Amino acid sequence: MRARAPITGFMARHPRLSQLATIALFLLVWEITARFFVDKMFLSPPSRVYSEIDRVLNTKGLMQALTLTLYELSAAFVIAVAIGMAIGLSVGLNAFARRCFMPIILLLYGIPQIVILPLFILGLGIGPPSKIAFGVTHGIFPIILAIVAGVQNLKPVLLTSARSMGANRWHVLRYVVLPHMMPSFFSGLRLGMTGVLLGVLLAELYVSTAGIGYFTGLFTQNFDPTRLLGLISILAAMAIALNEFMRTVERRFSRWRGND
Amino acid sequence: MQKQDISVQIQNVSHSFGVEGHAKHVRALLDTTMDIHRGELLALIGPSGCGKSTLLNVIGGILSPTTGGASVNGKPVNGPMPHDIAYVFQENALFPWNTIIENIRLGMLFQGVPKADHEGRARAALKAVGLSEFADHYPGQLSGGMRQRAALARALSLDTPVVLMDEPFGALDEQTRMVLGEDLSELLSRTGKTIIFVTHSLGEAVFLADRIAVFTARPGRIKEVIPVDEPHPRKASFMTSDKFNGLRNRLFELLHDEIRKTVNLRSGSTGGF
Numbered sequence: 001m002r003a004r005a006p007i008t009g010f011m012a013r014h015p016r017l018s019q020l021a022t023i024a025l026f027l028l029v030w031e032i033t034a035r036f037f038v039d040k041m042f043l044s045p046p047s048r049v050y051s052e053i054d055r056v057l058n059t060k061g062l063m064q065a066l067t068l069t070l071y072e073l074s075a076a077f078v079i080a081v082a083i084g085m086a087i088g089l090s091v092g093l094n095a096f097a098r099r100c101f102m103p104i105i106l107l108l109y110g111i112p113q114i115v116i117l118p119l120f121i122l123g124l125g126i127g128p129p130s131k132i133a134f135g136v137t138h139g140i141f142p143i144i145l146a147i148v149a150g151v152q153n154l155k156p157v158l159l160t161s162a163r164s165m166g167a168n169r170w171h172v173l174r175y176v177v178l179p180h181m182m183p184s185f186f187s188g189l190r191l192g193m194t195g196v197l198l199g200v201l202l203a204e205l206y207v208s209t210a211g212i213g214y215f216t217g218l219f220t221q222n223f224d225p226t227r228l229l230g231l232i233s234i235l236a237a238m239a240i241a242l243n244e245f246m247r248t249v250e251r252r253f254s255r256w257r258g259n260d
Numbered sequence: 261m262q263k264q265d266i267s268v269q270i271q272n273v274s275h276s277f278g279v280e281g282h283a284k285h286v287r288a289l290l291d292t293t294m295d296i297h298r299g300e301l302l303a304l305i306g307p308s309g310c311g312k313s314t315l316l317n318v319i320g321g322i323l324s325p326t327t328g329g330a331s332v333n334g335k336p337v338n339g340p341m342p343h344d345i346a347y348v349f350q351e352n353a354l355f356p357w358n359t360i361i362e363n364i365r366l367g368m369l370f371q372g373v374p375k376a377d378h379e380g381r382a383r384a385a386l387k388a389v390g391l392s393e394f395a396d397h398y399p400g401q402l403s404g405g406m407r408q409r410a411a412l413a414r415a416l417s418l419d420t421p422v423v424l425m426d427e428p429f430g431a432l433d434e435q436t437r438m439v440l441g442e443d444l445s446e447l448l449s450r451t452g453k454t455i456i457f458v459t460h461s462l463g464e465a466v467f468l469a470d471r472i473a474v475f476t477a478r479p480g481r482i483k484e485v486i487p488v489d490e491p492h493p494r495k496a497s498f499m500t501s502d503k504f505n506g507l508r509n510r511l512f513e514l515l516h517d518e519i520r521k522t523v524n525l526r527s528g529s530t531g532g533f
Contacts (some may be wrong), residue, residue, distance in 0.1 A: 155351070155353075157349050157351050157353045158353060158355060160322055160349070160353075161347065161349055161353035162370060163322075163340050164320060164321075164322060164340045164342065164345070164347040165342050165344075165346070165347075165367045165370040165371055165418065166340065166342030166343075166370045166371045166372060167370040171370055173365055174371075175355070175369075176355065179355070179357040179358075180357070182357070189522070236416075237526075254357075256356055256357045256358075256398040256400060
């Protein structure tokens with residue numbers, strides 16, 4: 001093979017640096033495009049979004065909207081995890097339940113839920129309950145699937161071995177099944193979080209008088225991309241922070257994996 | 261032979277997998293009877309699919325036989341008997357998310373050993389297999405041979421009179437097996453446990469066992485039991501002795517026809533070459 005150019009070799013040895021460079025390049029392209037090529041009614045450059053972020057935060061009612069959305073998100077997430085775990089474990093641990101219910105679950109997961117959003121609004125009104133419910137139905141499926149999959153690929157010899165040493169059902173669940181499914185449980189949680197975010201924001205965008213979705217709609221209709229992108233940046237920052245938090249917890253539970 | 265000297269009794273054990281008359285019905289084990297003495301090392305050897313592992317699982321209470329039964333220390337086997345029997349499996353059966361010492365402690369927790377004894381017994385077992393320095397490693401950080409040693413330590417820590425081993429070194433390379441075999445002979449001669457182990461290796465069987473039960477092709481029966489009259493612990497020099505080679509050749513003759521049968525059976529069932 002030919003010797004690589006020195007810059008490529010240097011970047012290859014520093015993935016973190018290449019990562020930052022990619023982001024910087026993206027921001028640069030965005031900046032140039034927004035400044036010179038696109039109508040400023042449709043797109044704002046990142047420098048302007050950043051310098052005018054306080055204009056977003058000072059928008060009347062926006063802080064309440066942020067709080068409300070956060071409340072809807074956390075409520076939906078907690079419910080999705082609780083129900084998802086109960087369903088995932090009972091379906092995953094029982095061969096009969098799995099064969100009976102898994103096809104139904106997959107079928108339901110395959111339906112684009114947006115088409116039944118109006119039903120949620122009809123049944124639960126335009127307030128937070130319909131948003132929470134819609135967030136739950138989006139977040140719960142990845143969690144169920146991750147738990148079922150996580151319980152599935154447990155090596156049978158580990159179960160046999162535990163039983164041969166006298167493990168009872170609780171022991172098996174606590175010391176074999178749960179630690180085994182931890183990694184997939186956490187990826188389920190992260191996917192579930194993404195699902196919940198999607199569900200809640202979709203429902204807010206569809207119809208609402210409050211919440212983040214209301215304001216994204218409002219800023220778009222007012223041709224105010226600066227504030228729209230500012231709001232999106234705040235949301236993205238929140239999502240990234242949550243995701244990073246989950247990854248930290250996940251690493252704590254999967255120390256053994258790094259050594260495989 | 262005194263009744264008290266019998267550790268494991270196997271009586272008319274037969275086992276079939278699947279439903280009778282069905283295409284997938286397989287008779288794995290046929291009417292096997294045998295007594296295993298206290299402190300004895302018994303090797304089960306035979307063609308693949310002859311029911312050696314099935315018999316081991318019946319003794320261990322992991323499988324209940326179609327007919328017949330086993331008893332351990334006079335108690336009939338109806339399920340796992342964690343206080344009488346410890347298992348070393350062929351595959352790595354350590355919990356990958358626990359360190360080696362956590363694995364050993366967990367076994368004792370399952371078995372019901374008082375918490376206060378866990379640490380001391382776990383350390384002693386690790387020392388016995390020479391893994392003291394690796395107590396806090398995860399199984400993924402150890403070599404295959406070390407993992408099987410750790411599994412052996414876990415079995416020893418349970419302090420059972422009987423240990424069952426299903427091809428414990430099956431996945432290891434020959435050199436590692438040889439060294440582990442020597443260590444095992446040395447270790448087990450000290451503990452005085454009753455050991456039943458399944459193996460595919462003729463040399464391993466002769467080197468470790470007091471008696472070798474040779475199985476026929478499926479449906480498996482015990483064809484012959486060969487005694488190996490050599491005191492434990494056995495030294496590496498035993499492996500090059502005429503006695504060793506004589507026994508090994510004898511085993512080879514006994515097994516050769518049986519293995520031929522299974523191979524022919526298989527190529528026949530797929531329509532031949």
